[in-house]
Amino acid sequence: xxxxxxxxxxxxxxxxxxxxxxxxxxxxxxxxxxxxxxxxxxxxxxxxxxxxxxxxxxxxxxxxxxxxxxxxxxxxxxxxxxxxxxxxxxxxxxxxxxxxxxxxxxxxxxxxxxxxxxxxxxxxxxxxxxxxxxxxxxxxxxxxxxxxxxxxxxxxxxxxxxxxxxxxxxxxxxxxxxxxxxxxxxxxxxxxxxxxxxxxxxxxxxxxxxxxxxxxxxxxxxxxxxxxxxxxxxxxxxxxxxxxxxxxxxxxxxxxxxxxxxxxxxxxxxxxxxxxxxxxxxxxxxxxxxxxxxxxxxxxxxxxxx
Amino acid sequence: xxxxxxxxxxxxxxxxxxxxxxxxxxxxxxxxxxxxxxxxxxxxxxxxxxxxxxxxxxxxxxxxxxxxxxxxxxxxxxxxxxxxxxxxxxxxxxxxxxxxxxxxxxxxxxxxxxxxxxxxxxxxxxxxxxxxxxxxxxxxxxxxxxxxxxxxxxxxxxxxxxxxxxxxxxxxxxxxxxxxxxxxxxxxxxxxxxxxxxxxxxxxxxxxxxxxxxxxxxxxxxxxxxxxxxxxxxxxxxxxxxxxxxxxxxxxxxxxxxxxxxxxxxxxxxxxxxxxxxxxxxxxxxxxxxxxxxxxxxxxxxxxxxxxxxxxxxxxx
Numbered sequence: 135x136x137x138x139x140x141x142x143x144x145x146x147x148x149x150x151x152x153x154x155x156x157x158x159x160x161x162x163x164x165x166x167x168x169x170x171x172x173x174x175x176x177x178x179x180x181x182x183x184x185x186x187x188x189x190x191x192x193x194x195x196x197x198x199x200x201x202x203x204x205x206x207x208x209x210x211x212x213x214x215x216x217x218x219x220x221x222x223x224x225x226x227x228x229x230x231x232x233x234x235x236x237x238x239x240x241x242x243x244x245x246x247x248x249x250x251x252x253x254x255x256x257x258x259x260x261x262x263x264x265x266x267x268x269x270x271x272x273x274x275x276x277x278x279x280x281x282x283x284x285x286x287x288x289x290x291x292x293x294x295x296x297x298x299x300x301x302x303x304x305x306x307x308x309x310x311x312x313x314x315x316x317x318x319x320x321x322x323x324x325x326x327x328x329x330x331x332x333x334x335x336x337x338x339x340x341x342x343x344x345x346x347x348x349x350x351x352x353x354x355x356x357x358x359x360x361x362x363x364x365x366x367x368x369x370x371x372x373x374x375x376x377x378x379x380x381x382x383x384x385x386x387x388x389x390x391x392x393x394x395x396x397x398x399x400x401x402x403x404x405x406x407x408x409x410x411x412x413x414x415x416x417x418x419x420x421x422x423x424x425x426x427x428x429x430x431x432x433x434x435x436x437x438x439x440x
Numbered sequence: 441x442x443x444x445x446x447x448x449x450x451x452x453x454x455x456x457x458x459x460x461x462x463x464x465x466x467x468x469x470x471x472x473x474x475x476x477x478x479x480x481x482x483x484x485x486x487x488x489x490x491x492x493x494x495x496x497x498x499x500x501x502x503x504x505x506x507x508x509x510x511x512x513x514x515x516x517x518x519x520x521x522x523x524x525x526x527x528x529x530x531x532x533x534x535x536x537x538x539x540x541x542x543x544x545x546x547x548x549x550x551x552x553x554x555x556x557x558x559x560x561x562x563x564x565x566x567x568x569x570x571x572x573x574x575x576x577x578x579x580x581x582x583x584x585x586x587x588x589x590x591x592x593x594x595x596x597x598x599x600x601x602x603x604x605x606x607x608x609x610x611x612x613x614x615x616x617x618x619x620x621x622x623x624x625x626x627x628x629x630x631x632x633x634x635x636x637x638x639x640x641x642x643x644x645x646x647x648x649x650x651x652x653x654x655x656x657x658x659x660x661x662x663x664x665x666x667x668x669x670x671x672x673x674x675x676x677x678x679x680x681x682x683x684x685x686x687x688x689x690x691x692x693x694x695x696x697x698x699x700x701x702x703x704x705x706x707x708x709x710x711x712x713x714x715x716x717x718x719x720x721x722x723x724x725x726x727x728x729x730x731x732x733x734x735x736x737x738x739x740x741x742x743x744x745x746x747x748x749x750x751x752x753x754x755x756x757x
Contacts, residue, residue, distance in 0.1 A: 339572060342542075342570070343568075343570065343573060343574055343575075343576070345542075345561075345562050346543070346562050347588055348562050348564050348591055349591065357576075358576065362578075364578075437621075438577055438579070438621040438623065439577070439623065440623045
């Protein structure tokens with residue numbers, strides 16, 4: 135790839151336009167827009183784009199990242215024009231970019247605490263919920279149990295786990311344990327149903343292969359049935375993760391004293407919409423990072439698939 | 441006709457009477473040796489070298505109100521070190537018969553003896569190559585073979601198993617594919633790995649169910665030559681007993697010591713044709729020989745007689 139192909143892209147032009155706008159277009163409000171923070175934030179993104187452009191050997195990847203850059207810089211530019219530059223929207227609801235970034239940096243310890251709190255609950259409940267895999271393997275490999283367990287799981291899994299919260303509060307000592315229970319249920323049922331469906335759809339020819347190789351029952355389950363159902367199990371696991379985040383943030387808004395949901399709810403109650411927006415974006419980042427982590431595991435375990 | 445009854449001596453007299461008489465053209469110039477059809481096991485075997493004995497096997501499926509007889513009274517003896525092919529049109533029960541030998545199906549009546557012992561389910565004495573899905577897609581070629589070896593020789597260390605796997609991968613010409621997953625291998629390569637696994641497991645008996653049925657014509661020829669070469673070996677080593685199901689007549693002749701032809705409705709053994717062609721064989725030599733043409737013609741006429749009968753039957757219905 136030539137240097138021209140690598141670096142001559144619209145994203146970089148947009149970055150320059152953004153910086154020039156910030157520096158030379160006068161502020162339309164009388165609030166302190168903190169343009170240094172805004173430029174700093176955009177620069178971090180620009181540096182990431184330049185790094186990818188310089189190091190990646192894949193042309194498609196460079197195009198994809200710089201295209202993403204176009205979208206990001208356009209959004210940032212429009213945001214700045216609407217808020218601080220032309221003052222078109224209510225300043226209390228739509229703070230300038232620099233204010234958001236500054237607030238984020240100031241709140242990093244608090245946000246980190248909340249992330250630890252939320253992720254701690256998610257991981258606990260989620261890992262417990264993965265018990266659905268062995269339970270599903272056990273239930274589905276026995277024909278008689280399998281036929282009823284599908285129905286039972288279908289019924290119990292259909293109940294939205296959030297309705298357990300009031301009962302859970304009466305049942306369990308802390309709000310945290312209630313959250314773990316809800317996440318557990320949110321993960322367990324999809325994973326269980328995914329596993330059962332995966333086991334039921336294992337290709338009969340693979341099972342025949344296992345039989346003629348004289349595999350023991352245990353060996354068949356671990357070396358044949360489990361890998362063959364893995365795709366379906368991951369469908370359940372990914373679904374479980376999505377539902378878990380929805381439920382956790384909702385639960386944190388209801389009764390928690392910590393967590394990302396609490397952060398958002400608490401500051402919007404106080405009318406601090408800067409922090410509310412920061413919280414919302416952070417939740418997005420945390421969810422994306424979590425699903426990305428799971429998808430890495432999935433890719434690793436299913437690397438034999440096309 | 442007497443000759444024919446001798447062939448079918450292990451089947452019920454009734455069923456042999458009901459069969460159409462062999463569609464052989466008496467008086468045409470089929471070379472004499474073709475008529476030298478032995479009853480199973482008559483010529484060169486004693487009781488000691490009977491490897492597989494199939495005794496009066498029947499298999500009936502009962503549907504809702506219908507009864508389907510997949511196999512009726514099939515008897516067959518296969519000798520130690522013999523390569524036997526089973527051919528027949530679709531629905532004749534050849535694959536069903538093989539799956540009984542594999543131990544995947546239990547016959548409604550009759551039994552299968554291996555080395556004089558009745559089989560119950562699958563066994564470590566039999567290696568199997570299926571048409572498809574013989575390999576586990578989540579294991580590399582090497583791992584697939586080593587996993588197979590582990591089942592028959594658990595005493596081997598992991599290193600020894602992997603060494604053996606690579607040895608057999610080289611034998612089938614796939615030394616470079618050891619770390620590849622089945623999805624990265626063509627259908628023909630996958631079957632080579634499956635054959636390598638079956639051979640590496642070193643079972644006395646090899647059961648192959650249309651192993652080359654899903655590969656293209658050119659690859660099939662290559663695989664047949666490979667199997668022939670591997671089975672014939674250097675002539676000194678002990679040969680494996682192979683039961684090979686196919687619908688390809690040329691394939692059957694090229695590979696087999698004996699061809700069993702089956703017929704449908706109900707599935708039964710119809711004819712046994714010995715193939716007394718010299719070994720080691722090669723396709724290029726074989727197709728030039730007169731004997732080959734004669735065997736081929738014989739089987740063709742039997743085979744298509746079968747199809748004609750089937751069509752006639754359907755027309756009546």
